[in-house]
Amino acid sequence: MIRKIIQIDEEACNGCGACAAACHEGAIGMVDGKARLLRDDYCDGLGDCLPACPTGAITFVEREAAAYDQAAVEARLGRRAGGRTADGGGCPGQRLRRLAGGDGAGAEAAAERPSRLGQWPCQIKLVPVNAPYFQGADLLIAADCTAFAYAGLHEAFMRGKITLVGCPKLDGVDYSEKLAAIISGSDIRSVTVVRMEVPCCGGLEAAARAALERSGKDLPWRVVTLSVDGRILER
DSSP, rough: OOEEEEEOOTTTOOOHHHHHHHHHTOOOOEEEEEEOOOOOGOOOEEEEEEEESSSEEEEEEEEEEEOOOOOOOOHHHHHHHOOOOOOOOOGGGOOOOOOOGGGGTTTTOOOOOOOOSSSSOTTTTTSOOOOGGGGGOOEEEEETHHHHTTHIIIIITTTSSEEEEOOOHHOOOOOOHHHHHHHHHHHEEEEEEEESSSSSGGHHHHHHHHHHHHHOOOOOEEEEOTTTSSEEEOO
């Protein structure tokens, strides 16, 4: 089948291994000091590895490739870890963790707070590319989980922005084409990406970067990474 899959330029690869660490499917391995795609059917085509590569050695191509095989990936990860563990094993984004915020520890005093969502719908898959509220907007592209992990997301990041949310792992789509159409067709002023620390959120960041490149626009841009326990790791 013809599908989107990663391609690694071995000459550009510096052997740092960041892409292999970022790939939660275990599709990339280090061979003779260079990153290699181990098997086509291990690659889900979401590109979590792309933003991790410091040299830009990884790109997307469309070519004849075996279909992504979730069962094969789970079997590989299970063998590599010596069997699945109590924390869920496999993808770091699915690892089970108990967080202090769930019982209110450290939470601010409860109070009614207004939503800062500026439009509806807010899901990337549902929003029309020619919606009038994109004109002159500061755009926030946020991973679904960020609003639950970071209590102050509305005030710190959503206020005054048009917010689009999504999860490339769950939706199973490449958002870059739609985001590029939105940015190209509207007078977007800036783009902020808020993602989680888990590797599967790399697909959202990669899609936003690709969209900006396709649009040909030079816009103010930043990425904010949140930890699963609600801390800001990078601005």
